[in-house]
Amino acid sequence: MSEKCTDGATCGSCSSSGSCSAEEKQKREEEVLQSRLSQIKHRIVVMSGKGGVGKSTVAVSLAVTLAQQGHKVGLLDADIHGPNLPKMLGLDNKRLQASEGGIIPEPVMENLTVVSMAFLLDNPDNPVVWRGPLKHTVIRQFIADVQWGELEYLIIDLPPGTGDEPLSVAQVAKPMDGSVIVTTPQDVALLDSRKSVVFSQQIEVPVLGIIENMSGFNCPHCNQVIDLFKQGGGRKAAQDLKVPFLGAVPLDPQIVVQGDAGKPFVAAFAASPASQAFTEIAAKIEAAVNK
Numbered sequence: 519m520s521e522k523c524t525d526g527a528t529c530g531s532c533s534s535s536g537s538c539s540a541e542e543k544q545k546r547e548e549e550v551l552q553s554r555l556s557q558i559k560h561r562i563v564v565m566s567g568k569g570g571v572g573k574s575t576v577a578v579s580l581a582v583t584l585a586q587q588g589h590k591v592g593l594l595d596a597d598i599h600g601p602n603l604p605k606m607l608g609l610d611n612k613r614l615q616a617s618e619g620g621i622i623p624e625p626v627m628e629n630l631t632v633v634s635m636a637f638l639l640d641n642p643d644n645p646v647v648w649r650g651p652l653k654h655t656v657i658r659q660f661i662a663d664v665q666w667g668e669l670e671y672l673i674i675d676l677p678p679g680t681g682d683e684p685l686s687v688a689q690v691a692k693p694m695d696g697s698v699i700v701t702t703p704q705d706v707a708l709l710d711s712r713k714s715v716v717f718s719q720q721i722e723v724p725v726l727g728i729i730e731n732m733s734g735f736n737c738p739h740c741n742q743v744i745d746l747f748k749q750g751g752g753r754k755a756a757q758d759l760k761v762p763f764l765g766a767v768p769l770d771p772q773i774v775v776q777g778d779a780g781k782p783f784v785a786a787f788a789a790s791p792a793s794q795a796f797t798e799i800a801a802k803i804e805a806a807v808n809k
Contacts, residue, residue, distance in 0.1 A: 551661065551690070554661060554662055554666060555691065557666065557667060557668045557669065558592070558671075558672045559670050559671070560671045561691045561694050562673055562695050562696055562726065563596075563676050563684065563688075563694060563696075563697045564576055564580070564675050564698045564700060565676040565684060565697055565699060565714050565718070567711045567713050567714040568678050568679070568706075571678075571700050571711075571731055572731040573675065573678065574675050575606070576698070576700045576729055576767070576796075577603070577673055577675035579783065579796045580673055580698070580803070581630055582630065582782040583784050583797055584670075584671055584800055584804075585626075585628065585629040586784075587800070589670040590629050590667070590669045590670045590671070591629055591630045591669065592632070592673070593630065593631070593632040593633075593672075594632075594633055594634075594661070594674045594675065595635060596660070596686075597635075597675060597676065597677040598646055598677070598683060599646050599648075599677065600677060601636035603636070604632070605777075606777045606782070607780055607782065608779070608781060609632065609780070610636065610642065612624050613637055614637040617665070620663045621660075621664045621665065622664075622665055623664055623665065633660050654682065654686040654689075657690055658686070658690045674687055680714065688721045688723055694723045694724070695726070695807045696723060696724040696726035696803075696806065697718040697724070697726060698727065698729060699715055699725065699728045699761075700728075700729050701729070701730060701751070701752050702730070702731055702732045702751075702752075703730055703752060704748060705751070707751075708751045708754075711752070711755060712755055715728070716759075725759075725761045725762075726762065726764070727761055727762035728752050728753075728756045728761060728763055729752065729765060729766075729799060730749075730751065730753065730763075730765070730766040731767045733749050734769065735768065736768055736770075736791060743768075749766065753766070762802070764799045765798055765802070766795065767796065767799075770783070770791070770792045772786070772787055
């Protein structure tokens, strides 16, 4: 059984009739994937053991911070069932466009483009009810079929937990430069984040470090730090698991306000303690992947 090439022409492996066997087609698709990956210098996943810890906010903030520093950055929303990045970037009404060279990623700002499942949904209220193999296919397409171009960083926002999507990304985008684990200071969040560290190590993705998000609140009235969710748990987990601690990001109400408005917080409030924390975290990640 043979199939026509996807471009309707005869590729190097095709017979004279212009048809490919399944093996030849798979080989050609793998060559395209590797060609895309060869243009991406560093591939980093942002993950968490549970939802609600601000993982997507961290992914967006890191991507924007690196882009503002002059790095070419791609942001891949690999959360198939809950794609939130377009909303946080003010792109929730956009749709993916395609050309002969593949899918065109949506520009966010200078040096930053994004691809998300949300760009394919006619109605944001429609759930994506897919099993593992279909999710694996679309994640592969988001890497192989997208014209990412030459990137210094591809930041991949994963859904919470240790399911299909992290496994697919680790398999498709290998070798990965590492994972960034996001947690909050509460014990229940730390328990799940520790599982994420072990999971990352099991799938042979180096752990770049742990970020403690929502770490204290700076009161605007008395200038005192209030431990709404405690502090220090992320650092202790990093010490216990012998992985780097990347930093603590304080809670700031403007992070929520700007995210809902589709404006990256680190761009709008660059001088805030939270934005400065992301600058320091980005520097640590850059140093780690460029060793």
